């Protein structure tokens with residue numbers, strides 16, 4: 001049985017119908033997969049099947065270490081969302097629970113090439129002049 | 142490990158697309174209150190190319206709790222009604238830019254340029270201007286300093302902060318009495334202060350408020366100063382007949398002294414009346430061909446949701462007729 005229910009699948013198909021531009025999901029796992037890696041990969045495969053605009057690329061963290069390095073990936077499972085370029089979006093772990101909705105919103109934002117942040121927030125962010133390391137911890141409740 | 146499952150909450154997903162900058166839209170709708178949303182539904186059904194430019198969705202409806210006079214709903218939570226409006230509009234997949242105010246609208250030849258505060262410009266053959274109103278500020282010493290620190294213009298937002306506290310409401314109309322109802326719910330001690338003699342609110346509201354024990358009415362009085370260290374602590378009120386002044390210790394002041402039209406973006410373009418409202422005729426036409434206006438920002442009296450929604454629908458149909466008659470579509 002699939003990880004996404006028939007009802008959710010239908011709703012997602014509807015939502016994805018209006019995706020304006022393509023989104024590439026790059027995922028890093030490894031040959032002998034950790035359980036989280038496998039479950040994440042299977043979930044992403046189901047998501048990608050729902051729209052022609054969503055392309056999934058799965059890579060091996062160990063065998064393709066150089067590629068992982070260019071994306072700055074140091075742990076798996078890792079998900080990168082790419083639009084016209086790499087916007088720096090990284091999702092580590094499995095987008096399960098409520099994080100699934102957040103993940104879908106990310107796909108929409110990347111497809112629309114629009115971060116959906118108010119202009120005053122963008123204006124403040126444009127003033128960040130040195131690298132800042134922020135990690136958001138979540139639990140899939 | 143078992144798969145923990147996924148939760149898909151479609152109500153929180155934002156799907157709206159931004160309008161394109163390089164397109165000449167048939168219609169640009171400025172604002173997204175009931176006037177705008179109703180206009181959008183009518184226009185979208187005509188299959189014309191349109192976009193919405195707004196700061197928020199819902200407008201002034203976001204400031205109230207219960208609505209009891211929108212046809213079809215004896216009583217509906219304002220947030221729910223806004224959600225229903227939004228859902229209806231969003232079903233048409235109309236591109237919208239939100240979060241950035243429109244700064245100015247200009248007309249050149251047969252089309253309009255709409256300039257946003259962040260420098261973005263959108264172009265349209267017609268514009269429906271529905272920016273509503275904003276609160277009139279209380280201009281007394283201390284009136285600006287304590288906004289958000291005891292001075293509030295939104296009871297729905299702030300009343301819960303003043304449970305069991307002592308508050309003043311300034312104003313005598315429906316908004317002041319609705320504010321009183323919000324504060325009655327949190328058991329506040331209330332003093333209603335009105336500049337004018339007597340009270341202008343609807344009788345039904347007055348009756349409801351007057352039943353409350355911890356409310357005092359002071360008409361023909363005015364606030365002349367608000368005082369406090371880091372937040373509101375007291376204010377000075379003056380009897381307008383006798384000139385007598387007294388200090389009242391207070392935790393909060395809710396200001397409901399009327400609204401002013403948000404007509405600044407068109408003030409150099411269309412005719413406004415003395416109140417600054419956009420003058421419209423019965424077809425929602427302004428003094429500029431192709432620019433239509435609806436809702437609270439216009440000279441049409443009785444600022445209400447159902448009236449704004451009706452006017453919005455009319456503006457959209459009128460703009461559509463204009464596009465057809467002038468062979469612009």
Ligand SMILES: Cc1cc2nc3c(=O)[nH]c(=O)nc-3n(C[C@H](O)[C@H](O)[C@H](O)COP(=O)(O)OP(=O)(O)OC[C@H]3O[C@@H](n4cnc5c(N)ncnc54)[C@H](O)[C@@H]3O)c2cc1C
Nearest residue numbers: 172173174175176197200201243272273436437444445446
């Ligand atoms: C406390 C309170 C209680 C109320 N209770 C009721 C009630 O029970 N029943 C009833 O019928 N009516 C009630 N009203 C009145 C009702 O809310 C208004 O009549 C109605 O919302 C007006 O609709 P509108 O679309 O004309 O304007 P608004 O609802 O004010 O919407 C204006 C829109 O324009 C946008 N905007 C403003 N400036 C700009 C700009 N520069 N650029 C871009 N966008 C802009 C805003 O973001 C907003 O989306 C109440 C009002 C208040 C304040």
